[in-house]
Amino acid sequence: MAPVSTPPMKEARSIFNNLGYEVVDDGDEFRAKRKWREVRVTACADSTTAPKRGELRCFVAWEENAARLSQQLRESNPEYEWAVIAVREGGDYEVARVPPSKIAV
Template identity: 65%
Template structure:
């Protein structure tokens, strides 16, 4: 089982780096940039708080928390476009919900 008390920060950075983004920043939140797109990426575990601002946001969490996070974001209906990336212990991941428009976060 993944270390659930620690957000998957390294996995999040690796995912965006592998997708061709330039990753900058330290800690649980960082910027991923490619062409015109800037995504604010937040690595989380089971936190109940999600940011109130931004344009494009991506939340990266362990597999066991991903559905709960996606449901919370759907209920809160934030003003920004968002996606949730679910990470498994081995590093495999899947996007659970991407924004509905052509400017998807990942």
């Protein structure tokens, strides 16, 4: 079982590095930059208070918390495009939620 009390920050960085993004520290989050696109990435231990504004955002959570996080985001209906990446303990991942008309990372 993944350590659900700590956010998967190392895994989130690895995912975006492997996708060819430049990862730039930004406090508790990081920015993933590639070509014209910049995605603000938040690694979440279990749930998070989603910001109300932004553009492209990605939330990375352990697999067992990703569905709950997606539900929280749907209910809060933020004004930006977002995705949730579910990370498994072994490092595999999948995009758990991308709203219909939203851009995937």
